[in-house]
Amino acid sequence: MLSTTSDGNHYLAPTVVESVKILVVGSFGVGKTTLIGSVSEIEPLRTEETITQASEGIDELEATPKKTTTTVAMDFGRITLTDEIALYLFGTPGQRRFWDLWSGLAEGAAGALVLVDTRRLADSFEVLDQLETRTSLPFVVAINQFPDAPSYEPDQIRTALDLDDETPIVVCNAKNRNACVRALATLVRHALKTR
Amino acid sequence: MPDAPEDDYVDHPIRSYVRTGGRARPTHRLTPATLLIGHTSPRATSVGRQEREVLSQCRGVISMAEMAAHLGQPVSVLAVIASDMIDAGLIGVRPDSDTAAGPSRETLQKVLHALNHL
Numbered sequence: 001m002l003s004t005t006s007d008g009n010h011y012l013a014p015t016v017v018e019s020v021k022i023l024v025v026g027s028f029g030v031g032k033t034t035l036i037g038s039v040s041e042i043e044p045l046r047t048e049e050t051i052t053q054a055s056e057g058i059d060e061l062e063a064t065p066k067k068t069t070t071t072v073a074m075d076f077g078r079i080t081l082t083d084e085i086a087l088y089l090f091g092t093p094g095q096r097r098f099w100d101l102w103s104g105l106a107e108g109a110a111g112a113l114v115l116v117d118t119r120r121l122a123d124s125f126e127v128l129d130q131l132e133t134r135t136s137l138p139f140v141v142a143i144n145q146f147p148d149a150p151s152y153e154p155d156q157i158r159t160a161l162d163l164d165d166e167t168p169i170v171v172c173n174a175k176n177r178n179a180c181v182r183a184l185a186t187l188v189r190h191a192l193k194t195r
Numbered sequence: 196m197p198d199a200p201e202d203d204y205v206d207h208p209i210r211s212y213v214r215t216g217g218r219a220r221p222t223h224r225l226t227p228a229t230l231l232i233g234h235t236s237p238r239a240t241s242v243g244r245q246e247r248e249v250l251s252q253c254r255g256v257i258s259m260a261e262m263a264a265h266l267g268q269p270v271s272v273l274a275v276i277a278s279d280m281i282d283a284g285l286i287g288v289r290p291d292s293d294t295a296a297g298p299s300r301e302t303l304q305k306v307l308h309a310l311n312h313l
Contacts, residue, residue, distance in 0.1 A: 011255030012230070019258060019292040020306055021228040045264035047227070049271060076227065076260050081309035085302065088228045088258060088293075104226060108297045110306070185310040192303050 009042045015083045022087065022184060023105055025094035025131070026115035027123035031144040031174035032091035033075045035115060038177045039184070040077025040089065048073050049101055072101055087184075094127030099134065111191040112139040113183060115174065118149045121160050128161060138194045140187040142172040166194075221278030227260035227270050228293035231277060231286050245276050246285065253286050 024032045037044045048071045075091045092102040094114070106112075112131060116124045124141075131139055141163060145151070152160075154169040163169070168190050172183040233253035242250070252262045259277065263270045280286045298306070 011257050014232075014256055016230065016256050017289050017291055018298075018302060019228045019230050019289070020298045020302060021293055042261075045261060047260055047263045047268075047270055049269045074227075074260075076264075078258070078261075079313075081306055081313075085305055085309070086230070086258075087306060088260065090227060090260070108226070108228075108293050108295050110298050110303060181310055181313050185307060188303055188307040188310060192300065192307065195300065 012078075012080060012086050013083065016080065016086050018085045020081075020085060020087050021105070021109050022089050022187065023102065023109050023112040023137070024089055024091045024115060025102070025112050025127050026144075027095070027117070027120065027127060028093065030115045030117045030120075030123070032115055035113075035142075035144070035172070035174035035180050036075055036077040036089045036091050038175055038180045039079060041079055042077060044075045044077045044091075046073050046075050051098070051100055072098055074101070089184075094130055096126055096130055099130060103134070106135045106137055109137055111187045112137045113187050114139050114141045115144050115172075116141055116157070116161070117144055117146060118152055118157070119146065121157075124161060128163075138187070138191040140168045140170060140183065140190055142170050142183045144174045145171050166190075221274040223274075223278045223281055223288065224295060225259055225270075225274040225277055225288070226293050227258065227263070229259045230256055230289035230292035231259060231262065232256050232289060233286055234284075242285065246280055249273070249276060249280060250285065256289070258292075 024035055026032050033044055050069050050071050072093065077089050079087045079089075081087050090105055092098070092105060094102065114124065114127060114131065131137060141157070141161065143157065157169055158165075158167075168186050170183045170186050172179045174180060231253055233250065233255060248266055249262065252265050259270055259273060263273045266273065277286065281288055
């Protein structure tokens with residue numbers, strides 16, 4: 001591990017000049033923060049953004065459209081990889097209604113790790129749809145294998161999620177640091193192939 | 196750490212942009228992974244409370260997201276304040292951090308190599 005400043009982990013080493021980010025996306029409760037906590041050198045931190053959305057499903061009879069302001073939390077962590085490079089992992093809800101929040105994050109990202117729970121495969125459809133239609137980010141599907149979840153062959157997952165043959169699928173226990181690091185390495189290898 | 200209750204919506208009690216004088220757009224591209232750096236000898240200049248708070252969290256190299264989390268402010272609000280502070284020479288920014296074009300091939304190879312050896 002590289003040393004940081006005397007403030008412990010508060011600051012990065014002064015030699016760090018470059019940051020790379022990877023998005024960890026997936027539906028609620030799929031284990032994004034768990035994965036980030038498994039690999040981060042700092043306790044996962046949280047920032048909150050307010051987003052303003054037009055209310056859905058309400059007849060607009062008044063002159064001013066109804067809007068709601070909501071707060072969305074984003075958890076993140078970091079790994080200092082070399083003297084000069086820090087990797088940031090941002091856990092973001094990937095659903096359509098949060099697009100404004102994570103569109104800025106997607107710009108310049110190395111790629112996205114899509115966490116999937118096999119008990120709730122359908123919850124991943126919208127996230128994958130957003131990634132495919134609204135970004136050109138390389139992504140890897142990581143199955144967060146819960147103990148009581150049914151186990152599928154990667155080909156079954158590929159068919160169920162309608163993934164391209166090129167999209168890597170890895171099995172990854174979000175609590176296991178080594179498994180998470182391997183999943184991230186798979187994503188970066190895939191990103192290198194696609195450019 | 197279990198997954199956060201991300202879908203708990205909370206109405207925000209104050210309008211964040213009161214803090215930024217109503218401005219919503221920073222003049223620099225400052226994203227959550229942008230790295231800021233505090234100057235070791237800050238210019239002797241009178242600054243407001245917002246700026247002092249930022250300076251107190253910027254005594255080394257730190258990302259926008261981390262600083263926002265420590266200050267309890269949204270990144271988008273910090274971006275407006277930090278942007279002005281960069282223009283005023285109070286803090287610096289690492290130009291190669293989180294570029295819009297994304298990491299170079301060479302950088303990705305370094306990242307992969309490092310991940311393989313963690």
